[in-house]
Amino acid sequence: MTKIIISLKRSLSALTYLVLLQAAGSGLQAQTKDESPETEAPKTIILTLSFEEAIGTVGEEVSLPIQLTATQDIADPFTIILRFPPSQLEYKKLGIASQPRSAGWKLDPKLRKAPAAFDMHFLEISTQPGPGEFLPEGGLLAFAYFQIVEAVQEHAVELTASIKTTGNSNYVVKTEPATITALPEAMFACFFYMH
Numbered sequence: 440m441t442k443i444i445i446s447l448k449r450s451l452s453a454l455t456y457l458v459l460l461q462a463a464g465s466g467l468q469a470q471t472k473d474e475s476p477e478t479e480a481p482k483t484i485i486l487t488l489s490f491e492e493a494i495g496t497v498g499e500e501v502s503l504p505i506q507l508t509a510t511q512d513i514a515d516p517f518t519i520i521l522r523f524p525p526s527q528l529e530y531k532k533l534g535i536a537s538q539p540r541s542a543g544w545k546l547d548p549k550l551r552k553a554p555a556a557f558d559m560h561f562l563e564i565s566t567q568p569g570p571g572e573f574l575p576e577g578g579l580l581a582f583a584y585f586q587i588v589e590a591v592q593e594h595a596v597e598l599t600a601s602i603k604t605t606g607n608s609n610y611v612v613k614t615e616p617a618t619i620t621a622l623p624e625a626m627f628a629c630f631f632y633m634h
Contacts, residue, residue: 482511482609483510483609483610483611484509484510484511484513484608484609484610484611485509485510485610485611485612485613486507486508486509486513486517486602486604486610486611486612486613487506487507487508487509487577487612487613487614487615488505488506488507488519488600488602488612488613488614488615489506489507489508489614489615490503490504490505490506490598490600490615490616490617490618491503491504491506492618492620493585493618493619493620494619494620494622495587495619495620495621495622496587496590496621496622496623496624497587497588497589497590497621497622497623497624498586498587498624499586499587500531500584500585500586500587501584501585501586501587501619502534502582502583502584502585503582503583503584503585503598503617503619504579504581504582505519505564505579505580505581505582505583506577506578506579506580507574507577507578507580508574508575508576508577508578509574509575509577510575511574511575512568512572512574512575513568513574513608514568514606515568515604515605515606515607515608516565516566516567516568516605516606517566517602517603517604517605517610518563518564518565518566518602518603518605519563519564519566519600519601519602520561520562520563520564520600520601520602520603521561521562521564521583521598521599521600521617522559522560522561522562522598522599522600522601523559523560523562523585523596523598523599524558524559524560524596525552525558525559525560525588526558526588526589527587527588527589527591527596527621528585528586528587528588528596528598528619528621529585529586529588530550530560530562530583530584530585531584531585531586532548532584533546533548533562533564533581533582533583533584534581534582534584535580535581536578536579536580536581536582538573538578538579539569539573539580539581541571542569542570542571542572542573543569543570543571544566544567544568544569544571544573544580545566545567545569546564546565546566546567546580546581547564547565547567548562548563548564548565548583549562549563549564549565550562550563551563562583564581564583566580585619587619587621589621590621590622590623591621594620594621594622595618595619595620595621596618596619596620596621597616597617597618598617598618598619599617600614600615600616600617601614602614
């Protein structure tokens with residue numbers, strides 16, 4: 440009987456020791472968690488894409504100025520997408536503006552063509568921000584050059600713009616409409632004479 444009691448006491452002592460050890464370990468873990476700095480949620484960055492007016496006649500090449508601003512500087516690459524009807528506009532080339540070029544920004548344009556039945560082309564401009572200063576103030580990013588293929592009713596050819604972002608940053612994208620005014624040659628002379 441005495442052996443059983445001694446054995447029980449040893450078991451209780453061992454159990455008590457284990458419980459105390461476990462409690463001390465969890466206390467250390469809790470202390471370690473409290474001492475580590477909290478990770479901040481990524482700030483929301485508002486990217487705004489806008490365009491200046493472009494006017495031209497059928498057969499003429501016009502440049503569409505692309506403007507970009509942000510609420511803070513960014514390092515993650517993103518893609519600007521311009522959708523346009525190839526029956527009315529033909530993409531020619533992209534020119535990067537002087538300020539982002541001197542800031543080390545890299546722009547790589549690619550033209551994707553949908554099947555002819557859809558009358559839609561996609562100009563995808565892959566954009567890699569550089570180390571110099573351009574954003575957040577931003578401004579003129581690039582010029583997209585198009586040749587006007589035909590004049591349309593009300594003379595406004597609309598391009599649908601969007602931005603596709605990558606990376607861990609939290610972006611809110613705002614885009615303003617892009618239009619190219621396409622006039623027949625006779626109307627173009629009259630338009631400038633009246634203004």
